[in-house]
Amino acid sequence: MKSTYLEKQYQAFKERYPNEKEYLQALHHVMVSIDEIIDDHPEYQKYNIIERLSEPERLISFRVTWLDDEGNVCVNRGYRVQHSALIGPYKGGLRFHPSVSQSVLKFLAFEQTFKNSLTGLGMGGGKGGSDFDPKGKSDREIMTFCQAFMRELFHHLGEDVDVPAGDIGVGQREIGYLYGYYKKLTNQVTGTLTGRDISIGGSLVRKEATGYGLVYFVEAALKKIKDTSLEGKKVIISGSGNVAIYAAEKVQEFGGTVVAMSDSSGFIHCEKGVDLEAIKTIKEEKRERIETYPDYDARGKYHEDPSKMWEIDADIALPCATQNELDENSVKHLIKNKVMMVAEGANMPTTEKAIEMLRESHILFAPGKAANAGGVLVSGLEMAQTAQFDSWDFDKINKRLKDMMESIFEAIYKTAKDYDQENDLQFGVNVYSFKKLAHAMIIQGVV
Ligand code: NDP
Ligand code: 2IT
Numbered sequence: 001m002k003s004t005y006l007e008k009q010y011q012a013f014k015e016r017y018p019n020e021k022e023y024l025q026a027l028h029h030v031m032v033s034i035d036e037i038i039d040d041h042p043e044y045q046k047y048n049i050i051e052r053l054s055e056p057e058r059l060i061s062f063r064v065t066w067l068d069d070e071g072n073v074c075v076n077r078g079y080r081v082q083h084s085a086l087i088g089p090y091k092g093g094l095r096f097h098p099s100v101s102q103s104v105l106k107f108l109a110f111e112q113t114f115k116n117s118l119t120g121l122g123m124g125g126g127k128g129g130s131d132f133d134p135k136g137k138s139d140r141e142i143m144t145f146c147q148a149f150m151r152e153l154f155h156h157l158g159e160d161v162d163v164p165a166g167d168i169g170v171g172q173r174e175i176g177y178l179y180g181y182y183k184k185l186t187n188q189v190t191g192t193l194t195g196r197d198i199s200i201g202g203s204l205v206r207k208e209a210t211g212y213g214l215v216y217f218v219e220a221a222l223k224k225i226k227d228t229s230l231e232g233k234k235v236i237i238s239g240s241g242n243v244a245i246y247a248a249e250k251v252q253e254f255g256g257t258v259v260a261m262s263d264s265s266g267f268i269h270c271e272k273g274v275d276l277e278a279i280k281t282i283k284e285e286k287r288e289r290i291e292t293y294p295d296y297d298a299r300g301k302y303h304e305d306p307s308k309m310w311e312i313d314a315d316i317a318l319p320c321a322t323q324n325e326l327d328e329n330s331v332k333h334l335i336k337n338k339v340m341m342v343a344e345g346a347n348m349p350t351t352e353k354a355i356e357m358l359r360e361s362h363i364l365f366a367p368g369k370a371a372n373a374g375g376v377l378v379s380g381l382e383m384a385q386t387a388q389f390d391s392w393d394f395d396k397i398n399k400r401l402k403d404m405m406e407s408i409f410e411a412i413y414k415t416a417k418d419y420d421q422e423n424d425l426q427f428g429v430n431v432y433s434f435k436k437l438a439h440a441m442i443i444q445g446v447v
Contacts, residue, residue, distance in 0.1 A: 001031060001032060006038060009051060010031050013054060020102065022323060023106040023110065025324075026107035026110050029430065030434065033426065033427045033431055036421070036427065036431070043438075047438075049442075053084070053113075053437060056109055057082050057084060058081075059080075059081050060079065060156055063075060064148045064149050065148060068137075068141055069138055077100075077131050078130045078149050079100070079128050079129060079130070080128035081102075081108075082124075082162055083110055083113050083124070084124045086437055086441055087116070088122030088123040088124045089158075089160055091112070091116055091124060091125065091163050092112035092127040093108075093127060093165045093375075094127075095127070096174070100130055104323070105127045105129060108347055109127035111347055112125035113433075114430070116376055117433045118373050118411070119404065120407075121377070132149075142174065143177045146181065157182065159192050164194075165195040168322065175193055175196055176197055179196055190386075191383055194206065194379035195207075195382070201385075201386055202382060203379075203392075205378050205397040205398050205401060206375075206378045208250075209246075209374045209378035210246065211248070211249065212250045212402075214243070214374065216405035217366060217405045217409050218318075218371070220405065220410075221341065221343070221366055221409055224409070230251060230256040231255035234315050235259065235315065236260045236261075236310070237260070237318045237345075238262045238310075238318070238319045238320055238321040238325055239261070239319075240262065240279055244261060244321070248279070251318075257272070258270075258273055258276070259312060261279060263290040265289055265304065266305060266306055267303055267305075268302050268303075269301050270300040272299055274293075275300070290302070307327075311337075315339060316342075317341075317342045318342075318344075318345050319344055319345065323346065323349060324348065324351050325346070325349045326354055327354055330354070331350075331354040331357050331358060334363070335361045341364040344367055345371065345372050349368065364423065364425075367425060369430075369433070370408050370428075377401060381397055381400065413425065414428075415427075
C-alpha cells in the first residue's frame with residue numbers, strides 16, 4: 001500500500017489476529033482500494049474509520065450441545081458476528097459447515113456490511129453459523145441441531161436487532177426449524193429470520209434471488225463494458241447449491257449454455273448444456289452427490305476433483321461454491337481459454353493472487369460483494385412485506401431485483417470511472433460502500 005497510515009493499520013490487524021487468514025484477506029481487499037482515495041479524505045484518519053469499520057461491533061460465541069440419533073452427546077461451536085448496525089439491524093446468513101471458524105465468519109460479516117449498504121435498504125451486516133456438518137445427518141438430527149443452536153442464539157436476535165437468513169448448509173428446511181423454535185422460545189411471531197417458506201411468511205423470489213441477481217448483474221456488465229450479452233455464451237458454474245442452481249436457471253433463460261457444475265467431490269461436464277431439472281432433483285429433492293448425474297442424463301460426464309472444472313473451455317465463469325475456490329492455478333486455465341468475465345456468486349471465492357492475474361489479463365471481474373447482493377436484497381424485501389403484513393407477487397419482486405442489480409452495477413461502474421479506474425468493479429464497490437459507511441459513521445458520533 002502507498003499510504004503508510006493504511007499499511008500500519010493493516011499490520012496492526014495482522015499482529016492482533018495472526019491466525020485469521022480469511023478475515024485479513026477481506027480487510028486487505030478493501031484497504032488496497034481505499035489506498036487510492038485516503039489522501040483526499042483526512043476525515044477517515046481523524047475519525048479512525050478504518051479501524052472502527054474493521055472490528056466487529058460484537059462477537060458472540062457459544063457451545064451447542066445436541067443428541068444424535070444413536071443417543072451420542074455431540075458438541076459443536078456456534079457463533080454470531082454482529083459486525084455493523086450503522087445503517088440498520090444486523091443482517092446476514094447462517095452457515096453450517098465444518099470449515100466455519102471465527103475468521104471465516106468475521107470475513108463474511110465484514111463483507112456483508114459492505115454488500116448490504118448497496119441495496120438501498122436499511123440493513124447492517126452480520127453473519128453466523130456453526131462448524132456442524134449437515135452431510136449425512138438425518139432430518140431429525142438436523143432439527144435437533146437447529147433447535148440446540150437457536151436455544152443459545154435467540155437471546156441476541158430480534159426483528160429490529162439482528163435478522164439471520166441462510167447460507168452454505170442452511171436452506172429453507174433449516175430456516176423452518178430455526179424459525180419454529182425461535183417462536184417457541186420467545187412466544188412472539190415476528191419476521192426475525194428471512195428465507196422462510198412462503199407458507200410461513202417468506203417471500204417469493206428469495207430462493208432464486210442470489211442466482212438470478214448474479215446473472216442480472218452479469219448481463220448489465222456485459223452490455224455496458226463488452227457490448228455483448230449471455231446469449232450463445234458457454235458458462236461454467238461451481239457448486240450446485242442454492243446460488244449455483246438459480247444462476248444456472250437464469251443463464252439458460254438468457255440464452256447461455258451451462259456446460260459444467262460441481263460439488264465438493266467433483267464436477268459434471270455436459271457440452272450440450274446441463275439438465276437443470278436433474279440437478280434440482282439430485283440436490284434439492286434427494287440431497288445426493290452430483291456424481292449421480294449421469295444416471296439422469298447420460299450425456300453428462302462426471303469427473304472427480306472439482307478444481308479441474310476450471311479447465312473447461314468457456315466464455316464466462318461463475319464461482320458459486322465457497323471462499324478461495326478459484327486460485328491462481330485455476331485462473332491460469334481461464335486466461336488460457338480466453339474467458340471474458342468472472343463473476344462471484346459465492347463470497348470471496350477468488351484468491352487475491354487470482355484476482356490480480358485476471359486484472360492483468362483484462363478479464364472483467366465482478367466481486368461478490370456486489371454481484372451476489374440479490375439474496376440479501378430480497379431478504380430485505382421479505383422484511384418489508386412482513387412489516388406491512390402483505391405479500392407481493394413474483395413479477396413485482398423479480399423486477400425490483402433486476403432493477404436493483406442494474407443500479408448496483410451502474411453505481412460501482414461509475415465510481416470506478418470517476419476515479420480513473422474504469423472497469424475495475426472491485427475498486428468501485430469497495431470505494432462506493434466505504435464512503436457510504438464512513439459518512440454514516442461520522443454523523444452518528446463516536447459510539
Ligand atoms: P449451498 O449449501 O446451497 O451450496 C453450496 C455448494 O457449494 C454445494 O454444492 C457444495 O458442495 C459446494 N461446495 C462447497 N465447498 C466446495 C468446494 N470446496 N468445491 C466445490 N464445491 C463446493 O450454499 P449456497 O449456494 O447458499 O452458498 C454458496 C455461496 O454463495 C457461499 O459462498 C455463500 O456465502 C454465497 N452466498 C449465498 C447466498 C444465499 O442467499 N444463499 C447469498 C449470497 C452469497 P457440497 O454439497 O459437496 O458441500
Ligand atoms: O451472503 C449473503 O448475502 C447471504 N448469505 C444472504 C444473507 C441474507 O440475509 O439474506
